[in-house]
Amino acid sequence: MSAEKACALVKELHRNQGTLPPYNNDLVNEVTKEITQLIQENRNDAQESERSRGSDLLEGVSYISTIRVRHAAIQRNLRCLLAYHYNRVRSLRTMRWEFGSILPADIKANLSTAETNWFSKYSSILAKYMRSVGEDGGVNLAVDLHPPKALYIEVQCLVDYGRYELSDGSVLLLKKNSRHFLPRVECEELIRQGVFQHIVI
Amino acid sequence: MSLQSYTPNYFSIDDILASQERCPCKFIVDIPKLGRLNPSAESNDLKAGTTLELPMWLAEHLSAGRHPIIAVELPRIYKEAYREILKADACAVDLHKLGLYFYEHGLYVKQFDARGDVSKILLETFQVRFRQLMDLANNIGSDPAVQDRLDSLERKLFKEGHAARTRLNTWLTDSGTPIEAAAMVINHKKRKRVDVEDII
Numbered sequence: 590m591s592a593e594k595a596c597a598l599v600k601e602l603h604r605n606q607g608t609l610p611p612y613n614n615d616l617v618n619e620v621t622k623e624i625t626q627l628i629q630e631n632r633n634d635a636q637e638s639e640r641s642r643g644s645d646l647l648e649g650v651s652y653i654s655t656i657r658v659r660h661a662a663i664q665r666n667l668r669c670l671l672a673y674h675y676n677r678v679r680s681l682r683t684m685r686w687e688f689g690s691i692l693p694a695d696i697k698a699n700l701s702t703a704e705t706n707w708f709s710k711y712s713s714i715l716a717k718y719m720r721s722v723g724e725d726g727g728v729n730l731a732v733d734l735h736p737p738k739a740l741y742i743e744v745q746c747l748v749d750y751g752r753y754e755l756s757d758g759s760v761l762l763l764k765k766n767s768r769h770f771l772p773r774v775e776c777e778e779l780i781r782q783g784v785f786q787h788i789v790i
Numbered sequence: 791m792s793l794q795s796y797t798p799n800y801f802s803i804d805d806i807l808a809s810q811e812r813c814p815c816k817f818i819v820d821i822p823k824l825g826r827l828n829p830s831a832e833s834n835d836l837k838a839g840t841t842l843e844l845p846m847w848l849a850e851h852l853s854a855g856r857h858p859i860i861a862v863e864l865p866r867i868y869k870e871a872y873r874e875i876l877k878a879d880a881c882a883v884d885l886h887k888l889g890l891y892f893y894e895h896g897l898y899v900k901q902f903d904a905r906g907d908v909s910k911i912l913l914e915t916f917q918v919r920f921r922q923l924m925d926l927a928n929n930i931g932s933d934p935a936v937q938d939r940l941d942s943l944e945r946k947l948f949k950e951g952h953a954a955r956t957r958l959n960t961w962l963t964d965s966g967t968p969i970e971a972a973a974m975v976i977n978h979k980k981r982k983r984v985d986v987e988d989i990i
Contacts, residue, residue, distance in 0.1 A: 591827070591845060599806050607977040634823070654821045654859045661851035672801040680974075687972030696978065735969065742969075783971040783979055789964065 592662055595620045595669030602676050609680055612701040617670065624666045627659045681708055685715065686731060689782060732777040742773050744785040753779075804942065808894035809850075812843040813865040818858065846898045853902070862902040867892070873911045880918040885941040892941040919944065927951030 598616055634652040681704060684692060690712045700708070720727035750763035755775050763769075763784070769776075779785045799805070821827075821836040828842055844852075844860070852859040866872065867888045876883060885892045893912060900908040926936060927948050940948060 591848065596806070596810050599803055603803050603807060607974060652822060654819055655823050657852060657859060658821060658824055658827070658848070661848050664851075665847050668800060669806060672803060672806055675801045676803060684974055687974045688978075693978065777969055780969045781972050781975070783975040787968040787970070789968045 592665040592669060594623065595666045595673075598673045599669050602673060607680075609677065609684070609696060609699050611699040612677070612704065614701065617673070620666055620670055624663055624670075627663050627666075631656050631659050631663075677704065678707060682711065685711055687781065689731070689778065690716070729778075731781070732774065737773050740773060741770055742776070743768065743770050743788045744776050744780065745769075745788055746784065747786055748784055750779075750784050804891075804894065808891035809846040809898065811865075811889060811891055811895040812845050813849055813895075813899060814841055814863045815844045815849050815853075815860040816841045816863065817860050821859065846895065850898060850901075864903060864908070865895075865899060868896060868899050868903070868908050868911070873907060876911055876915050880915040881922050883915075884939045885915075885919075885944065886939055888941075890942050893943045923948060924951065928955055 594616060598613060598620065601610055601613060604610075634656055638652045681700070684696065685708065688696075692708070697705070719730055722728050722730075746763045746765060746767045746769065749765045753761050753763050755761065755771075761769065768788070769785075776785050780787050817836060817838050817840045820838050823834060824836045825831055825834045827836055828840055831837075831840070841863075849860065849862050853862050872888070889895055893916065896908060896912045900906070900912065903909070923940070923944055928951070937945065937948065
């Protein structure tokens with residue numbers, strides 16, 4: 590009645606800022622059920638007041654205040670539900686920019702089907718846009734977030750990444766703790782994804 | 791996430807949580823069928839004259855319009871006695887204890903205070919405490935316990951201020967900005983469970 594379940598959904602997001610908690614299907618269903626139930630009760634009471642007004646003015650009970658309370662609860666539930674989904678998609682969008690087009694498996698497991706679809710659609714729209722701007726082959730908007738100062742930078746590998754092919758065709762073996770001196774363009778994305786660490790002397 | 795506008799928008803998580811804070815309300819009219827709002831009563835209907843603690847979103851909705859259903863009273867922490875304490879020395883008060891959303895809840899409450907004392911005390915409290923907050927954000931490494939006494943708005947300001955100060959410091963000492971891993975990626979790594987095979 591007082592939208593506690595819906596508020597619990599929002600609280601869950603508040604607790605997990607910066608990450609995406611598993612999609613809470615059960616609670617979402619319960620809130621939806623509560624909304625439908627409230628709407629049904631309101632409709633019944635509205636019809637009853639309407640009937641009693643028609644028959645006898647003095648006998649009828651006015652349910653207007655009851656309906657107002659319930660209506661407020663419906664609106665509140667809706668707001669929480671919408672905010673839950675909206676904020677999840679927002680953080681999903683940030684993830685597209687920070688993790689790249691492929692999400693880590695444990696994050697993927699937390700998404701609902703609709704969210705997975707949304708993510709792949711957003712990814713493809715973004716890729717299409719990036720291909721369309723600029724000349725030959727488009728621009729990768731996810732790199733060069735700061736103006737570069739040098740063409741080559743020194744990086745340290747933080748994980749065992751395996752083979753990595755540079756755009757000139759040479760293949761590197763990226764092992765944990767190995768150091769490399771690479772063109773900035775080649776490694777910026779990997780730094781953003783936490784594979785490399787940029788070493789500033 | 792940090793770029794969310796402060797003005798309460800429809801989807802704002804903070805605003806939703808702030809409007810969940812409760813305040814005492816007195817019912818002016820009978821409300822049939824909603825006895826379950828009052829957990830201590832057994833009757834089916836809610837009688838006029840009952841006082842209940844209702845969440846702010848409900849109180850705001852029901853007290854508005856030409857036929858208000860309830861009369862909203864000031865919550866304890868915005869009453870005269872607490873206002874006196876805040877007036878005496880706002881910096882000494884543990885706002886976190888008074889309510890997680892002292893300012894935001896106060897902004898809702900002030901519409902029920904005809905004399906305007908609440909809005910005055912909100913402004914004064916913020917003005918007095920803001921100096922302390924600036925100090926705290928600028929002096930990195932100060933006592934972490936002080937942070938616990940901030941309400942959530944102040945805490946947000948503190949975090950932003952602190953991050954800005956750190957950025958300025960790194961820019962002043964070494965002018966080259968290293969490329970860093972994205973915030974969510976770092977967070978994700980920290981929370982990752984340790985793989986057992988890695989240890990063995």
